[in-house]
Amino acid sequence: MIAQYCHAVRVPAALVALLVVVAGCATSGRQAAIVQSNQDLGSTTDTPVTASVNAEGGTEEDFIVNVGRRTFFAESSANLDDTARTTLDKQAQWLLKYPHWKVKLQGFADDPGSVTEQKQLSQKRADAVRNYLVSKGVAAERLKAKGYGRDRLVGDCTDIECTSQNRRVISNPQEAPDF
Amino acid sequence: MRHAINIPLTRRELFAIAGSLVAGCNLASAATTKPSKAARAYFSGTGEDNGIVFRLTNWKKIDPKWRRQLVEYQSREPQGTVVVDTSNHFLYVIFENQTALRYGVGVGRDGFRWYGRARIDRKALWPRWIPPPEMRVRQPELPESMDGGPDNPLGPRAMYLFRNGKDLGYRLHGTLEPWSIGTNVSSGCIRMFSEDIIDLYQRCPIGTRVLVLKHLGAPVINEAAPVDTEPPL
Numbered sequence: 306m307i308a309q310y311c312h313a314v315r316v317p318a319a320l321v322a323l324l325v326v327v328a329g330c331a332t333s334g335r336q337a338a339i340v341q342s343n344q345d346l347g348s349t350t351d352t353p354v355t356a357s358v359n360a361e362g363g364t365e366e367d368f369i370v371n372v373g374r375r376t377f378f379a380e381s382s383a384n385l386d387d388t389a390r391t392t393l394d395k396q397a398q399w400l401l402k403y404p405h406w407k408v409k410l411q412g413f414a415d416d417p418g419s420v421t422e423q424k425q426l427s428q429k430r431a432d433a434v435r436n437y438l439v440s441k442g443v444a445a446e447r448l449k450a451k452g453y454g455r456d457r458l459v460g461d462c463t464d465i466e467c468t469s470q471n472r473r474v475i476s477n478p479q480e481a482p483d484f
Numbered sequence: 485m486r487h488a489i490n491i492p493l494t495r496r497e498l499f500a501i502a503g504s505l506v507a508g509c510n511l512a513s514a515a516t517t518k519p520s521k522a523a524r525a526y527f528s529g530t531g532e533d534n535g536i537v538f539r540l541t542n543w544k545k546i547d548p549k550w551r552r553q554l555v556e557y558q559s560r561e562p563q564g565t566v567v568v569d570t571s572n573h574f575l576y577v578i579f580e581n582q583t584a585l586r587y588g589v590g591v592g593r594d595g596f597r598w599y600g601r602a603r604i605d606r607k608a609l610w611p612r613w614i615p616p617p618e619m620r621v622r623q624p625e626l627p628e629s630m631d632g633g634p635d636n637p638l639g640p641r642a643m644y645l646f647r648n649g650k651d652l653g654y655r656l657h658g659t660l661e662p663w664s665i666g667t668n669v670s671s672g673c674i675r676m677f678s679e680d681i682i683d684l685y686q687r688c689p690i691g692t693r694v695l696v697l698k699h700l701g702a703p704v705i706n707e708a709a710p711v712d713t714e715p716p717l
Contacts, residue, residue: 371683
């Protein structure tokens with residue numbers, strides 16, 4: 306799944322350089338200096354590249370920019386709150402408009418409990434997203450829900466800055482998935 | 485395991501507060517009157533959000549660089565972190581594979597008064613706005629408080645930045661003045677297009693990490709200057 310995502314958004318360095326020149330959006334000397342001085346705060350560079358304004362409707366980039374792939378969950382919960390439902394309403398609309406896409410729904414959990422319990426909770430989260438999308442009219446056979454438990458943590462800590470990102474379902478649109 | 489995501493800051497950075505934040509975001513431009521013809525050109529139609537009808541942005545009037553877009557972005561921040569670059573008028577949500585979603589922002593003078601690390605501890609839909617007392621002295625027509633709605637200068641969403649449980653007075657919010665995105669303005673903190681702050685709200689759960697970059701080359705805003713609530717000619 307990651308491979309396809311990379312393919313869609315990763316731009317080779319040579320192409321980046323070319324785009325920057327062609328588009329006339331090269332980082333100015335002053336801007337470069339600013340960025341360098343901010344390295345101690347964790348940022349490095351700002352490279353506008355993709356010509357993604359008005360990303361073509363129905364592309365993976367359109368989904369990423371205008372819909373959003375992530376649904377977030379509260380601790381030890383697989384319930385969808387208002388914000389989650391708003392995101393999923395947009396996903397459902399997009400999927401109904403572009404019926405050639407299927408979606409892998411990948412659930413994650415770092416919540417208190419055993420590894421087995423985490424895996425179960427992540428599956429429940431992915432299933433909750435699937436059930437909601439189906440309730441909005443998306444055909445069940447276009448959706449595959451899988452829980453990955455603690456795999457691929459965004460941040461490995463018990464602080465809310467980590468947990469809020471870890472407790473999620475990623476909706477990964479795929480044109481020709483193996484399901 | 486905090487060290488996994490926290491890059492230590494120096495003392496100077498941690499306490500880099502360049503001014504008082506007691507009043508929070510000062511938004512002087514409550515839309516108490518109908519938008520002028522010049523202002524209306526920046527809107528196109530209406531949308532509905534949580535039962536409230538609001539004016540949509542006319543993207544034809546907006547420089548494409550301020551539109552929400554996926555960019556390549558080298559950062560050490562973990563996914564989901566919000567990085568605010570006030571000097572360049574961009575806000576980023578960090579994604580995987582060295583990419584980020586970039587938004588154009590307008591920076592009010594209160595947006596320049598602080599930098600460092602923070603966290604979104606509170607979020608609000610169609611937030612209420614309480615004009616600071618000193619603003620009501622200057623503009624007595626302002627109400628003590630204004631309910632959320634299409635004429636509220638905070639726009640459809642606000643997200644409130646905290647550090648160690650303390651409200652920094654620093655907010656990410658919407659705007660009634662889409663022409664102010666990409667500029668420094670006399671009021672507000674970090675303002676975004678209505679459509680963008682609605683979008684960002686979806687992507688930032690409570691607990692989201694925020695990094696406000698140091699303002700290098702940031703302008704000095706003349707606090708005494710009149711508040712400009714009209715688009716440039």
